[in-house]
Amino acid sequence: xxxxxxxxxxxDDDSGIAKAVKALQSDGLVAFPTxxxxxxxxxxxxxxxxxxxxxxxxxxxxxxxxxxxxDTKAVYDLASEVPxxxxxxxxxxxxxxxxxxxPKKNIVPDGTTGGxxxxxxxxxxxxxxxxxxxxxxxxxxxxxxxxxxxxxxTEASHVAEDMMGKIDxxxxxxxxxxxxxxxxxxxxxxxxxILRPGFITKSMLEKIVGPVKIDPALINPDPSLRPxxxxxxxxxxxxxxxxxxxxxxxxxxxxxxxxxxxxxxxxTSEKEAExxxxxxxxxxxxxxLYTCNHILIAGDSSKGETVAAKLxxxxxxxxxLEVEYIYSEAFNKGELGSAIMNRLLKAxxxxxxxx
Ligand code: TXA
Ligand code: MG
Numbered sequence: 001x002x003x004x005x006x007x008x009x010x011x012d013d014d015s016g017i018a019k020a021v022k023a024l025q026s027d028g029l030v031a032f033p034t035x036x037x038x039x040x041x042x043x044x045x046x047x048x049x050x051x052x053x054x055x056x057x058x059x060x061x062x063x064x065x066x067x068x069x070x071d072t073k074a075v076y077d078l079a080s081e082v083p084x085x086x087x088x089x090x091x092x093x094x095x096x097x098x099x100x101x102x103p104k105k106n107i108v109p110d111g112t113t114g115g116x117x118x119x120x121x122x123x124x125x126x127x128x129x130x131x132x133x134x135x136x137x138x139x140x141x142x143x144x145x146x147x148x149x150x151x152x153x154t155e156a157s158h159v160a161e162d163m164m165g166k167i168d169x170x171x172x173x174x175x176x177x178x179x180x181x182x183x184x185x186x187x188x189x190x191x192x193x194i195l196r197p198g199f200i201t202k203s204m205l206e207k208i209v210g211p212v213k214i215d216p217a218l219i220n221p222d223p224s225l226r227p228x229x230x231x232x233x234x235x236x237x238x239x240x241x242x243x244x245x246x247x248x249x250x251x252x253x254x255x256x257x258x259x260x261x262x263x264x265x266x267x268t269s270e271k272e273a274e275x276x277x278x279x280x281x282x283x284x285x286x287x288x289l290y291t292c293n294h295i296l297i298a299g300d301s302s303k304g305e306t307v308a309a310k311l312x313x314x315x316x317x318x319x320x321l322e323v324e325y326i327y328s329e330a331f332n333k334g335e336l337g338s339a340i341m342n343r344l345l346k347a348x349x350x351x352x353x354x355x
Pocket of ligand 1: 063143195
């Protein structure tokens with residue numbers, strides 16, 4: 001692939017959206033902010049444009065893309081059936097961090113859906129994303145704008161790290177608000193099923209549509225269960241150093257137990273004594289209790305949204321610091337606990353020490 005001259009535009013630069021629209025209309029690639037993470041967009045209805053996304057990310061071709069829209073009417077262009085559960089969820093959560101899976105119409109190319117007969121659709125709430133979709137007059141296929149396997153970008157500088165020379169435009173909208181990817185709900189079966197946990201939780205969905213299931217492959221470590229969202233089977237987010245989560249199995253409060261803190265201190269001082277570069281991922285409240293040289297503060301463990309907002313930037317920071325071993329507290333309490341731990345466990349390759 002030949003090098004592209006990637007242009008970065010700040011949100012207050014009015015020429016940015018126009019340049020981005022032009023790139024999308026010529027089947028190019030544009031990274032843009034959404035409220036969850038930065039997306040890497042292309043014309044969703046053009047197979048050749050979508051193919052460029054896979055090349056830029058190094059993404060496996062069986063991993064389908066989410067189609068981003070700015071008007072609920074678009075759902076009827078893209079999906080062959082729209083059940084009542086879909087209209088209820090659209091009404092309740094769009095624009096916002098929810099993706100729905102529906103049977104696709106033929107205009108959605110197989111290149112966008114990884115050969116699946118279903119399509120993932122989301123209406124983001126970020127004003128830059130909405131303007132881009134509206135002004136281009138296109139539906140925009142967009143995965144997260146990271147190199148496949150790396151943490152999703154939550155700042156334009158993360159996109160630049162992975163995508164300079166590979167895409168046409170980066171729209172810099174500053175740091176995103178939520179920080180983890182949208183909740184994905186499959187509406188093609190009898191009962192709505194969560195394929196990826198996110199900011200919109202199971203209980204929030206159940207208030208609108210009644211009982212909701214979770215894809216069994218997300219909760220059962222049995223590797224023979226295949227997740228229904230193809231992307232959920234891949235290793236993801238992993239920093240270059242070896243990440244281990246240290247967790248107190250019997251703990252109920254959001255604050256981390258003394259046992260966890262003392263074990264992390266023991267492990268980090270052992271590794272540092274052996275000459276390794278080591279980091280700890282800690283909640284704000286516990287950070288002063290660690291002795292390690294590099295302490296990365298993930299937010300307030302009793303407020304999951306503060307952890308979600310910082311998690312990916314911290315995983316990237318581990319790489320820029322070139323740390324070789326990383327020990328993290330578990331952030332499993334509260335409404336967002338399962339969404340955060342789903343990402344952290346992947347980043348850790350499921351390595352957990354229970355105290
Ligand atoms: O918040 C988000 O959803 C962000 C922003 C940019 O909108 N996008 C994002 O896209 O996270 P990506 O490509 O990184 O993740 C999409 C996930 C993958 O796990 C993929 O397998 C799944 O959605 N997916 C897409 N289409 C699907 C389908 N038809 N059936 C099941 N899973 C699907
Ligand atoms: Mg992704």
